[in-house]
Amino acid sequence: MKDYYAILGVGREATQEEIKKAYRRLALQHHPDRNPGDKEAEERFKEINEAYAVLSDPEKRAQYDQGLLGAPEFRTEDLFDLFAQVFGFRTGRTAPRGEDLEAQVEVDLEDLLKGKEVEVVYARLVPCEACGGQGGRRVVCPTCGGKGVLESYRQGLFGAFVTRSTCPHCKGQGHLLAETCPVCRGRGRVAREERARVRIPPGMDENHLLRVPGYGNLGPGGPGDLYVRLKIRPHPHLEREGPHLVYRLKIGLAQAALGTRVEVPGLSGPIPLEIPPGTGHGEVFELPGEGLPYPGGRGALRVVVELSVPKNLSPKAKELLRAYAKEVGEEVAPEGFFERLRGFFRK
Ligand SMILES: [Zn+2]
Ligand SMILES: [Zn+2]
Structure with missing residues (x-):
């Protein structure tokens, strides 16, 4: 025993x-x-x-x-x-379930590679222990006698009929509070901090909500559900586009013209990439299988080339560029042209 x-x-x-x-x-x-x-x-x-x-x-x-x-x-x-x-819950189908709740968790982009178990800390309503969820001392509603509904007999054209309406005195509850519980102020429920462990699946979309059954508010008919919203912390190098990742690669003028080798910071480590000679601004190199997982595959890492044009050139670099311009027949502003122009407007 x-x-x-x-x-x-x-x-x-x-x-x-x-x-x-x-x-x-x-x-x-x-x-x-x-x-x-x-x-x-x-x-x-x-x-x-x-x-x-x-x-x-x-x-x-x-x-x-x-x-x-x-x-x-x-x-x-x-x-x-x-x-x-x-706990003073009324059983049966009519008892309402507790409300569903929504909470947010933050993860890093890296966490979406394999998925991650996270702890969600949130507040939910649970039955007040001080009054056992009753809201205070209850008495039977004198207006409806505890039924929560009022019935009245009317005489219609084709005989008598019954109309039922929710009792306005107790609002359908069937009882009134004789004394209000000071802890929950008559509501029967109090907010409490809760923790739920949830598993973020690999590659989870930020627009989807993760349902955690039974972790919503507790109501007379049972608990509601908790819905977890995902927020991804900004990554220093990568952006997310569905299952794909985007990396903006800055290269210089000479690198674009002559080609180069770079290392792209992929989610699982650096990836070597060859930039061929004559690569233009906005060109995209796609690295398949280096994006985020999705059911049945993995997205791509898209490397978008951004050409960075030098702003503060040394006199030597300027000289070399002028020589280059002359060689390929590009017309450029003569030396000191913009300085003189600015001087003219200042006068
Ligand atoms: Zn009533
Ligand atoms: Zn209470």
């Missing part, structure tokens, strides 16, 4: 109030919605509910204390019913 007192962490002389308090704390902590995929937490949650089902019932507790109780069997739905009952 399991030690139900140890499972709830209470003494053998614990009062009903103490047992309930311990149960609330542990059931919230080990609820499967808060620990998706965690088999251990699920087992703990079952044990906690089993322990509470026995110890909260004075008759069963007395039998258990005397060693007369056989191992009770619970169906999973019963456990959730018990949880809902203690």
Whole structure:
């Protein structure tokens, strides 16, 4: 026989109030919605509910204390019913799920090569422990008698008929708050910091949202979902274009004309690239398979050539360029032309 007192962490002389308090704390902590995929937490949650089902019932507790109780069997739905009952959730299809939430995580471009497990820190609404999610002390709504709906009989042309409307007094809740819980101010839920571990898949698109089931706000009908938005930190050299990467390669006049060898900073390391003689501004060299992964392949790394024209030339470099211009027959401004022009306008 399991030690139900140890499972709830209470003494053998614990009062009903103490047992309930311990149960609330542990059931919230080990609820499967808060620990998706965690088999251990699920087992703990079952044990906690089993322990509470026995110890909260004075008759069963007395039998258990005397060693007369056989191992009770619970169906999973019963456990959730018990949880809902203690936390004041109304079970059934009408109970609304908690709201979905959105959170953002930042990763580096490099992380998208293999994917990455990240921790998302966000706030979500959970049942207020001070009032057990009730919002305070509840009383049955006197207007609708707890039904949440009002029925009235009308006489129509073809006989009497019934109209149903939401009770305006309790707004369909069936109860009113006699005393408001000071912790949640009657809302029944409080915001709490949560952490969720999610796996960013390789090459994930920034426009997609990653769904984490059960990590949204907790509502009477269960939790909503968390949607994780991806943000990529700016990379010092590379830009993303879908599955492709773009690198802007700056080369000089002579390099463009005579050709050169460069190293492109790829995502997984430097890649040697030959720039042939006569390469023009805006020309693109595509390196297939050096982009980001996508289902069934990998994008390309596109090297876009940007010709950088020198601005502050030394007298020697100027002289050589003039000689070059003369050789190929390009007409250039005579020496000192722009200095004289500026001097003229200053006068
Ligand atoms: Zn009402
Ligand atoms: Zn409260």
